[in-house]
Amino acid sequence: MILLDRVTKTYARDLGPALDRISLHVDPKEFVIVIGQSGAGKTTLLRLLTREERPTSGKIIIGGIDYDKLKDKDIPMLRRKIGVVFQDFKLLPNKNVFENVAYALEIVGVSNREIRHTVPKVLSIVNLKGKEKYMPLQLSGGEQQRVAIARAIVRQPRILIADEPTGNLDPKHAWDVIKVLERINRYGTTVLLTTHNQEIVNKLKRRVVTIRDGKITSDRANAGYNRA
Amino acid sequence: MRNVTLAVAAIAVMVVTLTIVLISLITNATFANTISQITDKIDVSVFLQDSDTPAQTQQLISELKHLPNVKSLQYLTKAQALQQYEQQNAGNQQLQVAITETSNPLPATILIKPVNLNQIQDIKTFLTKPAIAALQSDQPSYSGDREVAINKITHATDVLRKIGIVTVVVFALICALIIFNTIQMAIFNRRDEISIQRLLGASTSYIRGPFVVESAIYGILSAVFSVLIVNSAFLASSGALQATSLGLLDINYANQYFDAHFWQFLALQLVLGIVLGAVSATIATRRYLKFKTK
Numbered sequence: 001m002i003l004l005d006r007v008t009k010t011y012a013r014d015l016g017p018a019l020d021r022i023s024l025h026v027d028p029k030e031f032v033i034v035i036g037q038s039g040a041g042k043t044t045l046l047r048l049l050t051r052e053e054r055p056t057s058g059k060i061i062i063g064g065i066d067y068d069k070l071k072d073k074d075i076p077m078l079r080r081k082i083g084v085v086f087q088d089f090k091l092l093p094n095k096n097v098f099e100n101v102a103y104a105l106e107i108v109g110v111s112n113r114e115i116r117h118t119v120p121k122v123l124s125i126v127n128l129k130g131k132e133k134y135m136p137l138q139l140s141g142g143e144q145q146r147v148a149i150a151r152a153i154v155r156q157p158r159i160l161i162a163d164e165p166t167g168n169l170d171p172k173h174a175w176d177v178i179k180v181l182e183r184i185n186r187y188g189t190t191v192l193l194t195t196h197n198q199e200i201v202n203k204l205k206r207r208v209v210t211i212r213d214g215k216i217t218s219d220r221a222n223a224g225y226n227r228a
Numbered sequence: 229m230r231n232v233t234l235a236v237a238a239i240a241v242m243v244v245t246l247t248i249v250l251i252s253l254i255t256n257a258t259f260a261n262t263i264s265q266i267t268d269k270i271d272v273s274v275f276l277q278d279s280d281t282p283a284q285t286q287q288l289i290s291e292l293k294h295l296p297n298v299k300s301l302q303y304l305t306k307a308q309a310l311q312q313y314e315q316q317n318a319g320n321q322q323l324q325v326a327i328t329e330t331s332n333p334l335p336a337t338i339l340i341k342p343v344n345l346n347q348i349q350d351i352k353t354f355l356t357k358p359a360i361a362a363l364q365s366d367q368p369s370y371s372g373d374r375e376v377a378i379n380k381i382t383h384a385t386d387v388l389r390k391i392g393i394v395t396v397v398v399f400a401l402i403c404a405l406i407i408f409n410t411i412q413m414a415i416f417n418r419r420d421e422i423s424i425q426r427l428l429g430a431s432t433s434y435i436r437g438p439f440v441v442e443s444a445i446y447g448i449l450s451a452v453f454s455v456l457i458v459n460s461a462f463l464a465s466s467g468a469l470q471a472t473s474l475g476l477l478d479i480n481y482a483n484q485y486f487d488a489h490f491w492q493f494l495a496l497q498l499v500l501g502i503v504l505g506a507v508s509a510t511i512a513t514r515r516y517l518k519f520k521t522k
Contacts, residue, residue: 050427052427073432075429076426076429076430076431076432077429078429079426079427079428079429080428080429084427090420090423090424090427092420092421092424103428104428107425107428107429107430107431107434108429108430151428
């Protein structure tokens with residue numbers, strides 16, 4: 001499903017590589033947590049997957065798509081297959097909850113009828129039923145993040161990438177968000193989550209990949225948070 | 229559109245551009261009309277000797293007819309020439325008396341209408357051949373003063389056409405630059421929304437669409453304004469000034485021409501405005517939306 005083979009990303013020559021010959025394989029429907037200090041290379045890794053960056057060297061294949069052969073004009077099609085959630089939510093402040101989620105469908109030309117049918121279902125998955133008319137700023141951080149998740153999954157992507165989705169949230173709301181991610185994973189979506197929240201990692205008991213100075217230093221199943 | 233000032237500037241320059249296009253077209257057509265009218269009146273008069281035989285006259289006429297620059301010709305006998313002279317000077321008793329007092333002094337005349345006034349030289353060359361000159365009682369008349377007027381108008385049209393083209397190009401470029409700026413500002417204002425659109429997999433055309441449409445709307449507004457401006461200029465000139473011409477420019481004709489082709493002009497301006505707007509926007513978005521990844 002996700003395959004990285006000796007991927008290196010260097011932003012500038014005089015700086016060291018942000019990612020240094022990283023190899024990673026993620027099976028379909030897996031739930032993988034990527035941990036590491038700020039600047040370790042987590043975000044670079046995710047930006048390579050969404051093709052916001054190109055690797056300096058190495059091979060990336062996701063869902064059968066070889067990134068070497070991907071043309072710029074095909075990037076939109078790729079991104080429609082990957083859902084992305086950010087630490088800062090990236091909701092549109094002048095659209096309400098329903099419209100924000102519907103936006104992801106409008107962009108790809110889904111009919112209004114189907115939008116009216118699909119969006120409420122997805123909002124109930126993220127436990128936001130009844131908040132359709134709220135504007136993002138009227139919601140708590142946890143709720144806003146769940147709107148962002150709803151937007152990311154409304155097109156039923158096979159992969160959901162969540163970059164520190166709980167970074168700005170208090171523990172209770174963070175846990176709400178994680179529970180939603182787990183539910184989505186149960187429905188069959190591969191989830192790639194970066195975090196440095198120890199408690200979440202320890203509670204989840206999932207595969208944990210640790211990145212340090214651009215290298216993968218450990219990759220263990222059912223693991224807890226390990227600083228070493 | 230959040231940046232009203234820039235949008236107004238873009239529309240204003242576009243209106244100026246389109247108005248220049250319109251005025252150039254009308255001026256051009258008006259001058260062409262003036263030239264063709266004068267050309268129609270101008271002719272070369274060949275004055276024959278009374279002693280020419282009918283055979284010689286026939287021969288001369290048929291040779292003239294074969295010159296490529298001769299559009300048509302008319303032969304006036306001495307009697308017809310006198311008749312025409314009398315008609316032309318019907319109000320002038322003195323001249324009439326002067327002529328009838330003697331026997332008919334007017335020569336038989338061939339009136340030649342040339343195809344192209346600027347190439348009258350071949351007719352001149354033919355008429356000055358010694359054999360042909362011998363048949364004539366006087367120097368042929370080339371309506372010299374009209375020729376000067378025609379040259380003036382032709383020259384003016386030429387110069388104006390060049391000025392028109394240069395001005396239109398310059399203003400179109402300024403217009404494109406302002407649209408570039410407008411769109412750059414708009415893209416800057418909407419950068420968060422655009423980055424979200426990109427991450428959600430919006431296609432290039434989906435992101436670009438609103439900018440192109442917006443600029444095309446500027447084009448439509450500008451086209452309508454430019455036609456209105458020219459229209460009211462004509463209303464003002466015919467109503468207030470009672471002017472029929474402005475130097476060499478025949479305003480009456482220009483007005484008629486504009487009225488007769490109003491819908492074509494409006495359509496043309498709309499097409500130009502939309503193309504100018506949409507093309508500038510497409511180039512600007514290509515430049516500023518940077519769809520490529522690093």
